[in-house]
Amino acid sequence: MARAGLTTERLTRAGAELADEVGFDRVTLSALARRFDVQVASLYAHVRNSGDLRTRIALLALDELAVRAADALAGRAGRDALAALGGVYRDYAREHPGRWAAAQVRLDPATAAASAGRRHAELTRAILRGYDLPEPDQTHAVRLLGSVFNGYVNLELGGSFDHSAPDTAQTWPRVLDALDALLRHWPAS
Amino acid sequence: MARAGLTTERLTRAGAELADEVGFDRVTLSALARRFDVQVASLYAHVRNSGDLRTRIALLALDELAVRAADALAGRAGRDALAALGGVYRDYAREHPGRWAAAQVRLDPATAAASAGRRHAELTRAILRGYDLPEPDQTHAVRLLGSVFNGYVNLELGGSFDHSAPDTAQTWPRVLDALDALLRHWPAS
DNA sequence: TGCGTTTGCCTAAAGGTTTTAGGCAAATTA
DNA sequence: TAATTTGCCTAAAACCTTTAGGCAAACGCA
Numbered sequence: 001m002a003r004a005g006l007t008t009e010r011l012t013r014a015g016a017e018l019a020d021e022v023g024f025d026r027v028t029l030s031a032l033a034r035r036f037d038v039q040v041a042s043l044y045a046h047v048r049n050s051g052d053l054r055t056r057i058a059l060l061a062l063d064e065l066a067v068r069a070a071d072a073l074a075g076r077a078g079r080d081a082l083a084a085l086g087g088v089y090r091d092y093a094r095e096h097p098g099r100w101a102a103a104q105v106r107l108d109p110a111t112a113a114a115s116a117g118r119r120h121a122e123l124t125r126a127i128l129r130g131y132d133l134p135e136p137d138q139t140h141a142v143r144l145l146g147s148v149f150n151g152y153v154n155l156e157l158g159g160s161f162d163h164s165a166p167d168t169a170q171t172w173p174r175v176l177d178a179l180d181a182l183l184r185h186w187p188a189s
Numbered sequence: 190m191a192r193a194g195l196t197t198e199r200l201t202r203a204g205a206e207l208a209d210e211v212g213f214d215r216v217t218l219s220a221l222a223r224r225f226d227v228q229v230a231s232l233y234a235h236v237r238n239s240g241d242l243r244t245r246i247a248l249l250a251l252d253e254l255a256v257r258a259a260d261a262l263a264g265r266a267g268r269d270a271l272a273a274l275g276g277v278y279r280d281y282a283r284e285h286p287g288r289w290a291a292a293q294v295r296l297d298p299a300t301a302a303a304s305a306g307r308r309h310a311e312l313t314r315a316i317l318r319g320y321d322l323p324e325p326d327q328t329h330a331v332r333l334l335g336s337v338f339n340g341y342v343n344l345e346l347g348g349s350f351d352h353s354a355p356d357t358a359q360t361w362p363r364v365l366d367a368l369d370a371l372l373r374h375w376p377a378s
Numbered sequence: 379t380g381c382g383t384t385t386g387c388c389t390a391a392a393g394g395t396t397t398t399a400g401g402c403a404a405a406t407t408a
Numbered sequence: 409t410a411a412t413t414t415g416c417c418t419a420a421a422a423c424c425t426t427t428a429g430g431c432a433a434a435c436g437c438a
Contacts, residue, residue, distance in 0.1 A: 029426090042388070112351075143360050148333065151339040151340025170329070178329070217396090218396070228417060230416080382438105384435075387432090394424080400418090406412080407410100
C-alpha cells in the first residue's frame with residue numbers, strides 16, 4: 001500500500017489552504033484526511049490533536065506575515081512605511097482570510113513567545129525611527145498602530161464598513177494620513 | 190412531565206452566559222440542553238440551528254454594547270467621550286469575553302442591517318461633534334476610532350500586550366490622548 | 379543483499395455534536 | 409370539558425475527535 005507522505009509540515013500547509021477555502025473554524029482533521037485520501041487516525045502521528053493543528057496554522061500565518069512585512073518595510077520610512085506595513089496586513093487578510101483568522105487566535109504564553117509575534121512588534125517599532133518619540137511612548141505607539149491595523153482589517157473584512165459610504169478605498173489612505181500626522185505631532189504626557 | 194419553559198429569549202440569554210463561561214466557540218446546543226436539563230432536539234423548536242443561536246447571541250451582545258455606550262456618552266464630549274466609549278468596549282470585553290467574541294462574528298447583510306451596528310457608528314459619530322471635521326472625513330474618523338477600539342480590545346484580551354513592558358494600564362490613557370490630539374489636529378486632504 | 383528496527387498508515391471502537399422526523403402529553407382556548 | 413396548540417420527548421442518521429493496537433513499507437547497517 002503506497003504511503004501518502006504525510007508530515008507535520010505538509011499537514012500544516014494543507015490545513016492553511018483549507019482554512020482559506022472554507023474558513024478557519026471549519027478546518028477539521030476529517031476534511032484534512034479526506035484531502036490526503038487517508039484515514040483520520042493517521043493524522044495523529046503527525047499532529048497532537050485538532051487544536052495542535054490550528055496553532056500550527058496560526059504560527060505559519062504569523063510567520064508569513066512577518067516575512068512579508070520585513071520585505072515591504074525595507075528601504076521605506078515615514079508615511080511610506082506605514083502604508084507598506086498596513087498594506088501587508090490588509091492584502092494578506094484578503095488573499096488568505098483563513099490564515100488571517102488563524103493569526104487571531106490566542107496562543108498560550110510559551111507558544112506565543114516562540115511565535116513571530118515579537119518580530120511584528122519590532123517591525124512596527126522600526127517605523128517609529130522615522131518619527132521622534134521618547135521611549136515610553138514608543139511602546140504605546142507600537143500598540144496603537146497594531147490596534148489600528150488589526151482593527152481596520154478585521155472590521156473591513158467583516159463587512160462592518162459595507163453599510164456606509166464612502167467605501168474603504170477612500171478611507172484607507174486617509175487613515176494612513178491620520179496616523180502619519182499623529183506620529184509627527186505626538187502629544188506630550 | 191413538567192415543562193422547562195424554554196423560549197428563544199431564554200436560550201439566547203443562557204447561551205450568552207455559557208459563552209462567557211466556556212468561550213464562544215464552545216457554545217453548543219448539547220451544552221445548552223444540558224443546562225436546561227432537556228433533550229437537545231427540544232431546542233430546535235425555539236432556535237433554527239446552532240448557527241442561529243450564535244447569531245442571536247451576537248445580536249444580544251451588540252445591543253447590550255450599544256445600550257452601555259449610549260449611557261456612557263450622555264453628557265460627555267471631547268476626550269471624556271472618547272474615554273467613555275472606549276471604556277465601554279474594554280470593560281464589556283473583560284466582563285463578557287464570550288459575548289465580545291460573539292459580537293465579532295460576520296453577520297449576513299440582512300441581519301447586520303437589523304443589528305445595533307448602525308447605532309454604534311452613530312454613537313461614535315456623536316463624539317466627533319466635539320471636534321471639527323468636514324463631512325467626508327467624519328466617516329473616515331468613525332472608522333478609524335472603531336478600528337482602534339476594536340483592535341486594542343482584541344489584542345489586549347488576546348494577550349498580545351503581555352510580553353512587553355509597560356503594561357496596558359499605562360498605554361490605554363495615552364492612546365486616548367493620542368486620539369484626542371489627532372481629532373483636534375486632523376490633517377487636511 | 380538481507381535482517382532488524384523504525385515509522386507510516388491501517389482497522390476498530392467509543393464518545394460527543396448536529397439535525398430531522400414523528401409522537402405523546404401538558405397547556406391553552408372555546 | 410372538548411378541541412387545539414404547543415412543548416418536550418424518543419429514535420436515528422451523519423459527522424467529528426481521539427485512543428489502542430496491528431501490519432507492512434522504508435530505512436540503517438552488516
